[in-house]
Amino acid sequence: MKPLKTLLAGSLLTLSLLTHAADKPQPIHFGDITWESGSLITEILRTLVEKGYGYTTDTLPGSTVSLEAALAKNDIQVIGEEWAGRSPAWVRAEAEGKVFGLGDTVKGATEGWWVPEFVIKGDPERGLAPLAPELKSVADLPRYAHVFKDPESPDKGRFLNSPTGWTSEIVNSQKLKAYGLSDSYVNFRTGSGAALDAEVGASIRRGKPVLFYYWSPTPLLGRYKLVKLEEPPFDAEAWKTLSDTNNPSPRGTRSMPARLAIGVSAPFRTQYPELVAFFEKVDLPIDLLNQTLGQMAEKRLQPKAVAQAFLRDHPDVWRAWLPADVAAKVSGSL
Template structure:
């Protein structure tokens, strides 16, 4: 069965393609395009058949050395009592914004992102806008560059990020505690202009979906995809491997097959697993 791989950069691309241009999508971020996915499913054009990873995360992070230090790098703890977003006011000087030294700097997402809007409301709801500037990098690459630069130099930085990503796979980071996700609080946070309460981002379940015709045309492929399952941690580690080694998708796939046999052998029949092992 010939396979063509396509990369879609945002949900609408996938949704336009779903009626017939593609057979499988390995990442359906349902909450980012709920209405369109629901419509395609109700029309019988696509079907979610499994979960790629159940624990995609979003939150506010600091390098772990900020809290615990790093003896190997000669870094002493800078904020040993920093655990939650409510501890941040007393550490504003640690994260000082060079352009507004009376406040700390919070690195938000890129202007216009859904998460950026949520974080902007969180800053106000948590009362942190009095202590921190809401710094929004121009691009995601600029955000990554700021994180990487601070980390490599052992400097403090407070930022929003998400996973799975190579950033979470490569760097030792700690996500700050927030009030637990609460649907009522979350909905108010999204809908109200000036919410007074906030909570953690919900964990995102990222699905695998297929064009419904594939269920009849390639049932063995569908059965394989139903068993396929990764995690935020595993995917982030593999993305970090790609980043560090400048590895291609194929090279990373081979690395995964060699080093994570306890994972993928559960997805296929024993005889298939043996053939793959021999081919490696």
């Protein structure tokens, strides 16, 4: 028979563990991000959380705007790819201590307005002559509206915006006003990130001019020769007018410098210090990420399968984010 002191100590330990577990509600809800890099990063994080730390996770769908609102309410706990500081909703929630952006997960990320290189330089191998040889800046777009002719409004050009519900869609719509392009270009919103990819990719393969918003990390920027149009230098006050859909007089500026982070809710930050420490160390090399995303798109692979392969093939990347015992559990599961 065990001594009373030993039994009591064991009971207290069991009670402590049960209380500790009760403080950590499961499953952990991740935002179901619809663009490729966000989907892949989410699945990489979920796999490490589940296999390394033993927590269950799931995903809940929503647009960027709705997911940020849900994070602030702790209806979800994690957004795997948060462009921190972009939206007024995020800035407000962060100032109120409701959300936190952890780490600097993908260095060198960018976004802007792009055209295929052949639109400016031509492509002799494909028999394509330059269509807008002096196009360098958004300021040049009014005189080249006919080059990017909208099939439904042929007297105007077409600008391919982000899907409705993305923060960037608001910014781009405001930029069209700020650059004086509302009368000469149709603000065309694709139904999804995949639809935007399909529209841009099909136009480039057919040698057709296309003007579109895009960002990196993505497979598209690694697959085609593209030119990013110049915009005015970044101005923080002008940016506020672009991110506010109700501002009647937006002022033009290039997008604010990108900082990709892992967004978490305040309760999550308190309840899961070991995951917070892990998230703060995540660092995905952008070239490797773009290459992986390109393979995912070309082979039409599911993000979860690609995440598993990425973790198997690149332990040198992710093992540095985790304690040794946690990393060993992940390796064993793979």
